[in-house]
Amino acid sequence: MMRIVGYILALCIGLSLGLIGGGGSVLAVPILIYVMGLTPKTAIATSLAVVGMVSIIGAISHWRQGNVNFQTAAFFAPTAMIGAYLGARIADFPLITETFQLICFGLVMVIASVLMIGKRGKTSENREEIVASKKYDLATKSHWLAIPLQGLEIGILTGFVGVGGGFVIVPALVLFGGIPMKEAIGTSLLIIAFNSATGFLGYLSQVELNWNLVISFTIAASFGTFTGAYLTRFIDAKKLQKGFGYFVLAVAVFVLIKR
Numbered sequence: 001m002m003r004i005v006g007y008i009l010a011l012c013i014g015l016s017l018g019l020i021g022g023g024g025s026v027l028a029v030p031i032l033i034y035v036m037g038l039t040p041k042t043a044i045a046t047s048l049a050v051v052g053m054v055s056i057i058g059a060i061s062h063w064r065q066g067n068v069n070f071q072t073a074a075f076f077a078p079t080a081m082i083g084a085y086l087g088a089r090i091a092d093f094p095l096i097t098e099t100f101q102l103i104c105f106g107l108v109m110v111i112a113s114v115l116m117i118g119k120r121g122k123t124s125e126n127r128e129e130i131v132a133s134k135k136y137d138l139a140t141k142s143h144w145l146a147i148p149l150q151g152l153e154i155g156i157l158t159g160f161v162g163v164g165g166g167f168v169i170v171p172a173l174v175l176f177g178g179i180p181m182k183e184a185i186g187t188s189l190l191i192i193a194f195n196s197a198t199g200f201l202g203y204l205s206q207v208e209l210n211w212n213l214v215i216s217f218t219i220a221a222s223f224g225t226f227t228g229a230y231l232t233r234f235i236d237a238k239k240l241q242k243g244f245g246y247f248v249l250a251v252a253v254f255v256l257i258k259r
Contacts, residue, residue: 006035007220010050014221017051018058018228020241021185022166022192023248024051024221026109029162030251033102034258036213040098040105041091044162045203049214051164052196054221055189061229062186069187072177076151076169077191081198083155088202091160102255105161109252112167116245146176151191159199164192182232 009031016023025047032043062068091101150172154165166188173184 002035006031010217010220011224014054014224015228017054018225021170021188025162025164026112026248030255040102042207045207046214047162048196048200050217052193053218054225056193057222058225058229059189061226067182067186068190069179069183072173072179073187073190075147077194079148080151080155080195083152084159084195084199085202087156087159088199092206106252106256108161108163109248113245113249115167116241155195158195159202164196166192
């Protein structure tokens with residue numbers, strides 16, 4: 001029964017990625033631990049594998065709608081991938097226990113929920129409105145320099161606690177990259193895919209994965225991603241983020257209590 005619940009929740013992981021370009025790992029790790037019965041480190045590695053594959057599927061769907069900016073992804077992804085691998089290797093240090101990782105994960109969830117709940121309308125402005133601002137024009141070069149640095153920071157976070165970072169990547173792409181919200185969501189999925197792949201490679205020597213679970217979970221989440229990507233044509237993603245943020249906060253409290 002619990003496994004059936006787990007696969008239903010996997011659909012929600014994909015739906016989150018497809019609709020708002022993030023939140024997949026934030027949901028995946030607790031589901032894999034508390035519903036599917038995996039250890040924290042194995043759950044993080046499995047989450048990276050599942051979210052990475054599902055994100056690339058979602059990115060393809062968004063690309064077909066013209067919502068992936070490859071130039072922006074090329075600035076963000078390389079440093080994010082380096083950071084993700086470093087974060088995964090840091091997790092293998094003798095002093096880093098699974099309990100410590102889980103506490104860090106719970107704290108990251110709290111931060112993610114606050115960012116989602118507290119987002120202002122500015123992040124949803126379209127490109128034409130942003131470019132019309134002289135302030136933005138003057139700051140563009142410094143913004144582009146900030147993107148690789150943010151990629152490195154988010155990458156380390158991804159590798160260490162298994163969070164793809166979409167909740168940070170999407171607003172960073174809108175504010176620093178100057179791209180529309182829908183394009184930021186599609187681009188975020190592409191970055192998360194590369195990010196998760198390198199983070200996962202860093203865990204290969206640390207855990208033994210159940211590949212049947214990885215594949216079946218990926219298939220279930222992929223259906224949710226296709227649905228989410230399709231629904232972005234009709235639903236304004238920013239309207240969902242606050243509600244999702246409160247849900248993430250509730251899950252974060254649960255994780256920290258149950259650690």
